[in-house]
Amino acid sequence: MSKTQLAHYICTIISVSEEELDYILSYFHPLKPVKNEILIPSGQVNQRMFFINKGCLRIFFIQPDGQEATRYLAFENKFATALSSFITKEPSLESIQALEHTEVLYISRTDFYHLLEHIPTWEKFYRSYLERAYVHNTQRLMSFVTMTAAERYKQLLEENPIIVQRLPNKVVASYLNLSQETLSRLKSKV
Numbered sequence: 001m002s003k004t005q006l007a008h009y010i011c012t013i014i015s016v017s018e019e020e021l022d023y024i025l026s027y028f029h030p031l032k033p034v035k036n037e038i039l040i041p042s043g044q045v046n047q048r049m050f051f052i053n054k055g056c057l058r059i060f061f062i063q064p065d066g067q068e069a070t071r072y073l074a075f076e077n078k079f080a081t082a083l084s085s086f087i088t089k090e091p092s093l094e095s096i097q098a099l100e101h102t103e104v105l106y107i108s109r110t111d112f113y114h115l116l117e118h119i120p121t122w123e124k125f126y127r128s129y130l131e132r133a134y135v136h137n138t139q140r141l142m143s144f145v146t147m148t149a150a151e152r153y154k155q156l157l158e159e160n161p162i163i164v165q166r167l168p169n170k171v172v173a174s175y176l177n178l179s180q181e182t183l184s185r186l187k188s189k190v
Helices: 004-013 018-023 083-088 109-118 120-146 149-159 163-168 170-178 178-190
Strands: 029-031 038-041 050-056 057-062 068-074 095-098 104-106
Touching: 004 018, 004 050, 004 120, 018 109, 038 050, 050 109, 068 120, 068 170, 104 109, 109 120, 120 149, 149 163, 149 170, 149 178, 163 170, 170 178
Parallel strands: none
Antiparallel strands: 029 104, 038 095, 050 104, 057 068, 057 095
8 A cells, every 4th residue: 555645644744854754654554444344442442543545434432322423534635543542542432433445554652652752843743633633623512512503514515525425424414413314404405
């Protein structure tokens, strides 16, 4: 599996020498999960960070009523991980699932932190990742508090239509924190 997409992504975030880039890339390993495969189940300590070359990863948790709630969807050229577990080394409350036949490159937590110690600019890369994750999660939380279901759906269509185009209604509804019936009504009106 090619590491070209990952190399390009890294170079858009940080400046590294060819040697440093090769060193970073040497710690990433290929994985091809099949559709619906769980990569990290809830209750397991998350030891991996994934870069998506092709496909889609979903990070979700199970609510007390048994319903799935999708926290994050990552398509091509994005990183995804159950970040709290990755940082704390505690069992994850979330699961990571491939929603399509997917090709990812992953780095272990140990190797990720090794790079933080040995490649000074990797710290900047990590900071950028953490900042983006924080902003994304804050915006999602605010949307649940300040927007109607229709407004959230319209925003999704404007900002990330690939989610609606590529994923089943069940996943889209769980991402928007709606029932499938409400999503169907919204789709028919838009």
